[in-house]
Amino acid sequence: MEQRVTGWVGWVWFGAFALLSVGLFNLITGLIAVFDEDKLLAWSPGSGAYVVDISTWGWVHLFLGLLLTCTGFALFAAATWARVVAIIAVLASIVWNFFWLPVTPWWSLAIIVLGAFVLWALTVHGDEVERAVR
Structure with missing residues (x-):
């Protein structure tokens, strides 16, 4: 029995495009922050002030951006693991x-x-994405 593909696949494509866009922006901001030598003074009401290295923040965003970009591309290719990662990200x-x-x-x-x-x-x-890609 052939199952049909509904319009909800468009929302999956929207999710894939959103992951791809956010991932690319995180990659760009992460790269910029990795090569920045500035420090950031952060304030927490409970523990006071502390200094944060922006390059560490950049490496985190670089890793997350790479993960989200790969997940977005894999979601377009209907990879099952990408759906799992996308669900966790959403x-x-x-x-x-x-x-x-x-x-x-x-x-x-x-x-x-x-x-x-x-x-x-x-x-x-x-x-349904798998059926739509075929």
Whole structure:
């Protein structure tokens, strides 16, 4: 029995493009920060001030950018592992933006809603991507 491909595959493609875009931006900012020798003074209300090396922040963003970019390309190719990584990334984004609701309510709400659609498409209709690629 042939199963049909629904329009939800478009949301999977949207998720793949979003991962690819965010990954590329993280790669660029990570590369810039890796070669920057500046220090950043950060303030935490509970523990006071501390100095953060921007290059360390850059290496983290460089690694995350590489992971998200590879995941975005693999999601376009309908790789199963990419769906798993994308689901984890979308869940992390939703949780992260939930904590930022008091600071940026409209932006966080928009990201949470978009993330919910992409999460639904990845979990429920993710297997349709394989049929759409064939």
